[in-house]
Amino acid sequence: MNNPLVLGIESSCDETAVALVRADRTILAQRIASQNEAHERFGGVVPELAARAHADRLAPMVADVLAEAGVALADVDAIAGTAGPGLIGGVMVGLVTAKALAMAAGKPLIAVNHLEGHALSPRLADAALQFPYLLLLVSGGHCQLLFVEGVGRYRRLATTIDDAVGEAFDKSAKVLGLGFPGGPALERAARGGDGRRFALPRPLVGSDEPHFSFAGLKSAVLRARAGLAEPTEQDIADLAASFQQAACDCLTDRTARALALVPDATALVVAGGVAANQAIRGALASLAAAHCVPFVAPPMWLCTDNGAMIAWAGVERFQAGDIDDLHAPARPRWPLDPAAEAVRGAGVKA
Ligand code: KG4
Ligand code: ZN
Numbered sequence: 001m002n003n004p005l006v007l008g009i010e011s012s013c014d015e016t017a018v019a020l021v022r023a024d025r026t027i028l029a030q031r032i033a034s035q036n037e038a039h040e041r042f043g044g045v046v047p048e049l050a051a052r053a054h055a056d057r058l059a060p061m062v063a064d065v066l067a068e069a070g071v072a073l074a075d076v077d078a079i080a081g082t083a084g085p086g087l088i089g090g091v092m093v094g095l096v097t098a099k100a101l102a103m104a105a106g107k108p109l110i111a112v113n114h115l116e117g118h119a120l121s122p123r124l125a126d127a128a129l130q131f132p133y134l135l136l137l138v139s140g141g142h143c144q145l146l147f148v149e150g151v152g153r154y155r156r157l158a159t160t161i162d163d164a165v166g167e168a169f170d171k172s173a174k175v176l177g178l179g180f181p182g183g184p185a186l187e188r189a190a191r192g193g194d195g196r197r198f199a200l201p202r203p204l205v206g207s208d209e210p211h212f213s214f215a216g217l218k219s220a221v222l223r224a225r226a227g228l229a230e231p232t233e234q235d236i237a238d239l240a241a242s243f244q245q246a247a248c249d250c251l252t253d254r255t256a257r258a259l260a261l262v263p264d265a266t267a268l269v270v271a272g273g274v275a276a277n278q279a280i281r282g283a284l285a286s287l288a289a290a291h292c293v294p295f296v297a298p299p300m301w302l303c304t305d306n307g308a309m310i311a312w313a314g315v316e317r318f319q320a321g322d323i324d325d326l327h328a329p330a331r332p333r334w335p336l337d338p339a340a341e342a343v344r345g346a347g348v349k350a
Pocket of ligand 1: 013139140169183187272273276277305
């Protein structure tokens with residue numbers, strides 16, 4: 001098959017997303033609906049509300065994407081759906097939809113690991129990116145360093161021993177009263193702040209293994225906020241900037257350690273929702289330059305959850321002949337590297 005076409009479905013957290021992507025990297029059509037209004041007043045994602053919203057939106061969204069692309073279901077070569085890790089209700093809605101479409105069209109199902117979607121997404125945006133590369137995968141539920149050797153070949157070099165970095169952004173934003181979703185709100189607040197004002201910890205910086213830890217940093221933000229009786233907007237901006245600086249320092253120090261472990265990496269790549277953060281992108285670009293290795297970061301919309309990354313992982317798996325059958329299970333926990341030692345935070349979305 002010359003230029004296979006894959007339909008991708010994503011529903012593992014609070015984005016309902018569908019895309020049609022070809023092997024030549026053309027995105028024929030895509031839709032992403034976030035659920036911020038549904039979760040905002042709870043200050044975090046409510047799993048049952050998320051699952052219901054996916055169930056309401058997904059089927060019409062698939063119809064819209066096919067119609068916009070002018071493609072019939074029969075013209076699609078495979079159906080890719082996120083099968084985990086993630087919030088199980090949403091994962092089940094998306095996976096069952098993908099199975100039903102695959103069955104109706106008589107096409108193969110590809111049950112995609114959400115983390116594999118993030119891991120391969122930089123190759124959708126950048127045709128020149130070759131294996132193997134060092135990937136810093138930073139999202140709401142994960143913070144990992146992976147050596148990506150090929151499709152289906154992911155060696156986990158490090159992970160977080162407690163919170164994911166996105167979780168630390170979201171919780172710190174909540175403590176600072178910055179609203180939901182927290183990551184982008186904290187980044188905006190930090191722009192006007194002095195990142196040197198609050199001395200916050202950099203957990204695990206300098207330690208031998210490149211693992212991460214963010215729980216202590218998050219608690220330090222809570223304590224610093226409690227120490228401000230009536231904080232001004234400037235105080236909050238300074239604390240946000242100090243947090244962001246500490247998070248950047250942790251990410252770059254740990255990534256530098258991992259780079260030393262994989263001298264044959266062709267590039268340093270960042271992916272996942274937190275990769276949308278400009279300060280983090282800038283810090284990693286400088287780190288890569290200092291190590292004389294190219295730096296690759298996907299465009300911002302491809303960093304946060306979307307259907308195109310799942311369709312693209314489907315394209316890569318389809319071309320490698322790695323397809324699933326209708327028995328594929330929904331997996332709330334699903335580490336990318338099955339050989340990696342289990343650590344809390346690995347393979348599970350908080
Ligand atoms: O990959 P993603 O969309 O969903 C998961 O798979 O978790 O990542 C979402 C995470 C959230 O924690 C969100 O706050 C964070 O990415 N995020 C950011 C930014 N944009 C999204 N964190 C820091 N700065 C940002 N600009
Ligand atoms: Zn994600």
